[in-house]
C-alpha cells in the first residue's frame with residue numbers, strides 16, 4: 785500500500801449488526817431497471833451512514849464492490865473522475881454475479897466534499913490529485929476499510945471477489961481478515977476530462993486501469 789495512506793488496522797474490528805433491510809426498485813436514466821435490497825447497520829466504527837446494496841443472489845463467494853462516495857460523479861454526472869460510470873457498471877455486474885455494492889461515505893477519498901472541491905481548484909492550477917490533497921494538509925488517501933469488514937460479516941458474506949482497481953483496498957481488506965478470493969477490475973471509463981486523474985491513479989497508487997499509452 786501507499787505510505788501516504790492510512791495504515792490498516794490489523795486485528796479484530798467490533799461486530800456490527802443489521803438495523804434494517806428494504807427492497808428498492810431502481811430505474812436508471814439509460815432505461816436499465818433492477819431491484820436491490822438496501823441494508824443499514826448498527827455499530828459501524830466510524831459512526832457514518834454506510835449502505836450495503838445487495839443485487840442478484842449472492843453465491844458462497846459474492847462479488848463485492850466497495851464504492852467510495854463521490855457526490856459530483858455518482859449523482860451529478862461529473863466527468864472529472866470515473867466514479868459515476870463505475871457505480872453504474874458495478875450495479876449491473878453484481879446483479880448478474882450476485883453480491884453486494886457497499887456504498888462508503890468516504891467522499892473525496894476521506895477528506896470530505898468541500899475539501900475535494902478545494903482540491904479540484906488546485907488541480908485546475910496544475911497540481912495532480914495527490915499533490916492537491918497534500919497542499920491542503922491531507923494524506924494522499926485518508927480511507928480505511930474497517931466498516932467493509934463489519935458490513936460483510938453482518939451480511940453473512942464468506943469469501944468475496946472484489947470489484948476494484950485499487951490495490952490498497954485489496955491489501956487493507958485482506959489485513960482486516962476479509963476472505964478475498966479474487967479481484968476483478970472495472971472497465972476503463974476514460975474521457976478528456978478525467979485522463980489526468982486516471983493517469984495519476986495508475987502512476988501514483990498502482991490502480992489497475994489499462995490506459996492507452998498516449999494518456
Ligand SMILES: Nc1nc2c(ncn2[C@@H]2O[C@H](COP(=O)(O)OP(=O)(O)OP(=O)(O)O)[C@@H](O)[C@H]2O)c(=O)[nH]1
Pocket residue numbers: 850851852853854855865866867870890891892893894895899900903904907913917947948949950953970985991
Ligand atoms: N481528494 C480527492 N478525492 C477525489 C478526487 N477525485 C475523486 N475523488 C474521490 O475519490 C474517491 C474514489 O477514489 P478513486 O481513487 O477514484 O478510486 P478507488 O476507490 O481508489 O478505486 P476503485 O475501487 O477502482 O474505484 C471518491 O470518494 C471520490 O469522491 C480528487 O481529485 N481529490
Ligand SMILES: [Zn+2]
Pocket residue numbers: 854856857858865866867868
Ligand atoms: Zn468521483
